[in-house]
Amino acid sequence: MADREAEAAVALRQHLGPESVVTQETGDGIPTCWVAVGQLRQALEFLKYKVDRPYLMLYDLTAIDERERVHRAGQPASRFTAVYQLFSFDRAEDIRLKVALEDDYPQLPTITGIWPSADWYERELWDMYGIGVDGHPNLRRILMPPWWEGHPLRKEHPARATEMGMFQMTEEEAESFDEQLRFRPEEWGMSPMQEDADTLYVNLGPQHPGTHGPLRVIVRMNGEEISDLVCDIGYHHRGAEKMAERQSWHTFIPFTDRIDYLSGVMNNFPYVMAVEMLAGIEVPERARVIRIMLAEIFRVISHLVYLGTFAQDVGAMSPVFYAFNDRERAFDIIEAITGGRMHPSWFRIGGVAQDLPQGWEELVGGFLRHMRRSLRDFDRMVIRNRIFKARTVGVGVVGPEQAVEWGATGPMLRAGGLAWDFRKGRSYGGYDQFDFDVPVGSRGDCFDRAVVHLEEIEQSLRIVEQCLSRMPEGDYKSLHPLATPPLKERTMEDIETLIDHFLAVSWGPVIPPGEASMRTEDAKGNHSYYLVSDGSTSSYRTRIRTPSFPHIQMVPQMCRGMMIPDLTAILGSIDFVLADVDR
Amino acid sequence: MFSRRYTSPAADIGTRGLPSGAPRQSGILLTTLQAILGWGRKYSLWPFNFGLSCCYVEMATSLTSRFDIARFGAEVIRGSPREADLMVIAGTVFIKMAPVVRRMYEQLMLPRWVVSLGSCANSGGMYDIYSVVQGVDKILPVDLYVQGCPPSPDAFMYGLTRLATLVGSEKRPLSWLVGPGEVYRPELPSTRDERRPGREGETSLMPPEQATADGEG
Numbered sequence: 001m002a003d004r005e006a007e008a009a010v011a012l013r014q015h016l017g018p019e020s021v022v023t024q025e026t027g028d029g030i031p032t033c034w035v036a037v038g039q040l041r042q043a044l045e046f047l048k049y050k051v052d053r054p055y056l057m058l059y060d061l062t063a064i065d066e067r068e069r070v071h072r073a074g075q076p077a078s079r080f081t082a083v084y085q086l087f088s089f090d091r092a093e094d095i096r097l098k099v100a101l102e103d104d105y106p107q108l109p110t111i112t113g114i115w116p117s118a119d120w121y122e123r124e125l126w127d128m129y130g131i132g133v134d135g136h137p138n139l140r141r142i143l144m145p146p147w148w149e150g151h152p153l154r155k156e157h158p159a160r161a162t163e164m165g166m167f168q169m170t171e172e173e174a175e176s177f178d179e180q181l182r183f184r185p186e187e188w189g190m191s192p193m194q195e196d197a198d199t200l201y202v203n204l205g206p207q208h209p210g211t212h213g214p215l216r217v218i219v220r221m222n223g224e225e226i227s228d229l230v231c232d233i234g235y236h237h238r239g240a241e242k243m244a245e246r247q248s249w250h251t252f253i254p255f256t257d258r259i260d261y262l263s264g265v266m267n268n269f270p271y272v273m274a275v276e277m278l279a280g281i282e283v284p285e286r287a288r289v290i291r292i293m294l295a296e297i298f299r300v301i302s303h304l305v306y307l308g309t310f311a312q313d314v315g316a317m318s319p320v321f322y323a324f325n326d327r328e329r330a331f332d333i334i335e336a337i338t339g340g341r342m343h344p345s346w347f348r349i350g351g352v353a354q355d356l357p358q359g360w361e362e363l364v365g366g367f368l369r370h371m372r373r374s375l376r377d378f379d380r381m382v383i384r385n386r387i388f389k390a391r392t393v394g395v396g397v398v399g400p401e402q403a404v405e406w407g408a409t410g411p412m413l414r415a416g417g418l419a420w421d422f423r424k425g426r427s428y429g430g431y432d433q434f435d436f437d438v439p440v441g442s443r444g445d446c447f448d449r450a451v452v453h454l455e456e457i458e459q460s461l462r463i464v465e466q467c468l469s470r471m472p473e474g475d476y477k478s479l480h481p482l483a484t485p486p487l488k489e490r491t492m493e494d495i496e497t498l499i500d501h502f503l504a505v506s507w508g509p510v511i512p513p514g515e516a517s518m519r520t521e522d523a524k525g526n527h528s529y530y531l532v533s534d535g536s537t538s539s540y541r542t543r544i545r546t547p548s549f550p551h552i553q554m555v556p557q558m559c560r561g562m563m564i565p566d567l568t569a570i571l572g573s574i575d576f577v578l579a580d581v582d583r
Numbered sequence: 584m585f586s587r588r589y590t591s592p593a594a595d596i597g598t599r600g601l602p603s604g605a606p607r608q609s610g611i612l613l614t615t616l617q618a619i620l621g622w623g624r625k626y627s628l629w630p631f632n633f634g635l636s637c638c639y640v641e642m643a644t645s646l647t648s649r650f651d652i653a654r655f656g657a658e659v660i661r662g663s664p665r666e667a668d669l670m671v672i673a674g675t676v677f678i679k680m681a682p683v684v685r686r687m688y689e690q691l692m693l694p695r696w697v698v699s700l701g702s703c704a705n706s707g708g709m710y711d712i713y714s715v716v717q718g719v720d721k722i723l724p725v726d727l728y729v730q731g732c733p734p735s736p737d738a739f740m741y742g743l744t745r746l747a748t749l750v751g752s753e754k755r756p757l758s759w760l761v762g763p764g765e766v767y768r769p770e771l772p773s774t775r776d777e778r779r780p781g782r783e784g785e786t787s788l789m790p791p792e793q794a795t796a797d798g799e800g
Contacts, residue, residue, distance in 0.1 A: 144714065145679040152713050160711045167716045169681055177682040206683055209632050209662055213639070214680050235680045236636060239712035254709065261637040305640070324647035336794040342637060342733055359794035579636055 008051065008095050009033050015046045022076055024098070027277050027516030030085075032096040034076050037108065040084075040099050044114050047086055047095060055086035055095055056404045058111075060528065060545040061121035063129045065155050069534050071513035076100045080131060082108055083530070083543075085517070089404065089418070092425050101131065110135040117406045120553045128153040128241075138189065143234040143582055146180045152242055159242050183218045188230050190220055198223050202564070206235040210313060210568045213578035215552070217567070224563050229556040236578035244542030248508025249275055250349060250484040252539070256529075257343035259544060260580040263302040263523040264334070266295045268347035273429060274518035274529045275349050278511050279482040286474040287351035288430035293364070293467035294337065294346060295520075296460040300371065301330045302523035303453045303460075306575045310450060311382045313572030314391040314565075319381050326374050333363045349509065350483025355476045364468050371461055378454055392446035396558040396570035399444050406557075407550035410525025411452045411575060416444030422521040429520070434463050446573035453575065482509040508537045517543075524548055524575050544583050548576035617754045624668070624694070625751030626656035628743070631667035633687065635674025638701035638733040642673045645736035657743055664690040669746070671739075672725075675703035676716040688723045694755060694766075698742060699725045702732040727771070745771065 078100030130151035205216040214235035308323030338344035439455035441448025486504040513535040519528035525547025534540035702708025707717035729742035754767040
C-alpha cells in the first residue's frame with residue numbers, strides 16, 4: 001500500500017520539479033503533498049489529466065487556519081492551508097494536496113476551470129475563512145447571510161452565539177435582512193427581470209414543502225420551461241465544524257448525529273473511526289458488527305423516508321404512510337438497543353455505548369421478516385406505479401462521467417451505472433466480512449435513483465441478517481485508555497486509576513497530534529470527517545464532507561429544459577437533507 | 584432568560600388576559616357561543632406545513648398511521664400561512680432564516696398560535712453557535728414549548744393536546760361590535776409540576792439489559 005501511495009507523489013514531483021513537492025505523514029495513510037500556490041493548478045491538472053490512472057473526482061476542498069497550531073513539525077510555514085482532496089476510482093485511492101498561504105487574508109487561484117464543482121467549495125472558503133479566490137465566477141457568501149461580518153471558521157471569530165450578544169431583530173433590521181436576501185438576477189449572471197411575458201423568475205423556498213427543508217431555489221422560466229436555476233443554501237448552517245473545536249472528542253459525537261439527521265448513528269461512524277485512527281485504537285470484533293448492524297438499520301430507515309417522501313413529492317399519497325410505519329418498526333429496534341430514536345449517538349470512541357440487550361435477536365429477526373414482505377409492497381406501490389414512472393423516467397439524468405466530475409457519490413453515482421460503493425471498493429469497519437451486492441441503475445434518472453434506493457434496502461437487510469446470524473461474542477468496547485467513556489471498574493481501588501478516570505471523564509481523552517480522515521458510505525453518499533488534532537482534548541480542525549453539498553450543486557444542470565413539476569421530482573429523487581448540505 | 588423580546592401589536596391580542604379573569608358583562612348566550620367557538624377551534628387546529636430541521640421529521644411522523652394526529656383534528660397541514668392556525672417551529676432557527684420565520688408568522692391569520700418544538704427552537708439547545716438564534720422566542724411570541732431533541736411524536740402530540748386545552752378555554756371577541764374586545768386566556772399550569780407526583784412514584788424502571796417490557800415493541 002505504502003509503495004503505491006508514494007507513486008502518485010513521486011510522479012507529481014517528477015512533473016513539477018524535485019524541490020516543489022513536500023510530503024507529509026498522516027494518520028490515514030493518504031499521500032499528502034504540499035505544493036506552491038503558483039504550481040497548484042499545474043499539479044491538479046497533472047493529477048486529473050496526465051497521470052496514469054487519473055484522479056477524476058474533486059472529493060473535497062477546504063482549509064485549515066494554522067495560526068494557533070503548535071504541532072506541525074515537518075510542514076512548510078503557513079498561516080492558512082488550503083486542502084484539496086482528490087479521488088481516483090481506478091486506483092481506489094485518494095491524494096491530498098496542500099497549499100501554504102502566508103497572508104492573513106490570502107488569495108488562491110480558482111480551479112473551477114479544472115473542476116466546475118469547485119465553485120461552491122471555493123465560495124465556502126471565502127465565506128468561512130476569508131480566503132479570496134482569483135478568477136472565481138461568482139465569489140459571494142454561501143452559508144452565512146449576506147449581512148454577516150467576519151468569517152466564522154477563522155480562529156478569532158467567536159464560536160458561541162451567547163458570546164456575540166443576544167440576537168434581536170427590530171422591524172427595520174428585519175426589513176433590511178429581507179432586502180438583502182432579495183434575489184437579483186444580475187448577481188448570478190442572469191438577465192435582469194423584465195416586463196417580458198416569456199421570462200419569469202419563480203422563487204421556491206426557503207420555506208416550501210417540496211424543498212425538504214430550508215433550501216431556496218430560484219427558477220428562471222422561459223414560458224413553461226426552466227431555462228436556469230440558482231440554489232441558495234445556508235439556511236440550515238449549524239456551525240458543526242466550529243462546534244467541534246470546542247467540544248471534547250467524546251462530546252462531539254451527538255453533533256455528528258444531526259448532520260444527516262435521517263441516518264442517526266451512521267453519522268457517528270466516520271467520526272469515531274477517524275478518531276480511532278488518530279488514537280491507534282483497535283475496535284473489538286463484536287463492537288464492529290454491532291456498529292454495522294445499527295448503521296444498516298439506519299440506512300433502511302433513511303431510505304424508507306426517501307421512498308415515502310419522493311413518492312409523495314410526485315403525487316402518491318399512500319407510500320409515505322407505509323414507509324413511516326416500517327420506519328417505526330425499525331425504530332422499535334433502535335429504541336430497544338439505544339433508548340433513542342432519531343439521534344441515538346450510540347457509537348463511542350473504541351466501540352459502542354453498551355452491549356446489545358437481551359432479546360434483540362427476536363426484534364431484529366421479526367423486522368427482517370416484515371421488511372422482506374414490505375419491500376414487495378413498495379415495488380408494486382412505487383416502482384411499478386405508472387404515474388410514478390411517467391413522472392420520473394428520463395427526468396434529471398446524471399451520467400457516470402458527469403457524476404464523477406461533480407463529486408456525486410452514493411445512489412446518485414450508482415444510478416448512473418458506476419458500481420462504486422465504499423463498503424466494497426475501500427472497505428472499512430469490517431464490511432469486507434459481509435456478503436452483499438451493489439445495486440446500479442443504467443440511465444441515471446430519477447426513476448433509477450428510486451430503484452437503487454429500494455434495492456439497497458434489500459442489501460442492507462442481507463447485511464443485518466448476517467449480523468444476526470454471526471454476532472461474535474466479546475467486548476462491546478475497546479480496553480484502550482483513550483476509548484470513551486473510560487473504564488470504571490478499578491476506580492475505587494487505587495487513586496491513580498481514580499484520577500485518570502476523573503480526568504478522562506471531565507476533560508475527555510487527549511488525542512495524539514496528527515491528521516486523519518475517514519469516509520463511509522452514508523445513506524446519501526459519501527460522508528467523511530477530516531480531523532486535525534493538536535494534542536488537546538478537542539479537535540483543532542474538523543472538516544465534514546457531506547454528500548448532499550455536491551448533489552445540490554448539481555441541481556441546475558439536471559433541471560435545465562425541464563418544467564417546474566420535474567424540479568420537484570428531481571429534488572425528491574436526490575435524497576438530501578439540508579443539515580447535510582449546510583452542516 | 585426567555586423573556587419575550589418581540590411583540591407586535593397584533594400579537595398582543597393573543598396574550599392579554601382580563602384582570603378579573605372572566606369576561607365582563609357578557610350574557611349567557613354570548614358565553615355559550617364563545618365556548619362553542621372555542622370548542623370548534625380546539626378540534627380544528629390546522630398546522631402550517633413548516634419545518635426547519637430534524638424536529639420536523641418527528642412532527643411529520645405524528646401525521647402517519649401509528650401516531651395519527653387526525654385523532655386531535657390537527658392533520659390538515661396547510662401550505663400557506665394564511666390558511667393555518669398553528670405554526671410549529673420545528674427545528675433550529677437560523678439567523679439567516681430568522682427574517683423569513685418572522686414574515687411567515689406575520690402572515691398567519693388571527694387567531695394564531697405558535698408551538699416551539701424541540702430544544703433548538705426553545706433555547707438554541709445544543710447549538711450555542713454563531714449561526715443559531717438562541718430560541719425562537721427572541722423573534723416572535725410562543726404559546727407552548729415542547730422539549731426533546733428531537734421530541735418524539737408522542738411528546739409533540741401531548742404538547743398539541745395541551746395547546747388544544749388552552750385554545751378551547753380561551754374566550755375571544757365574537758365581533759368588534761359584540762361583547763368585550765379582549766381575549767380571555769387562562770393560565771396553563773406547568774407540565775413539570777403536574778407530572779411530578781407521577782414521576783416521583785416511578786420507583787422501578789426497566790433495566791437497560793432488557794430489550795422490551797412486553798417482548799414486542
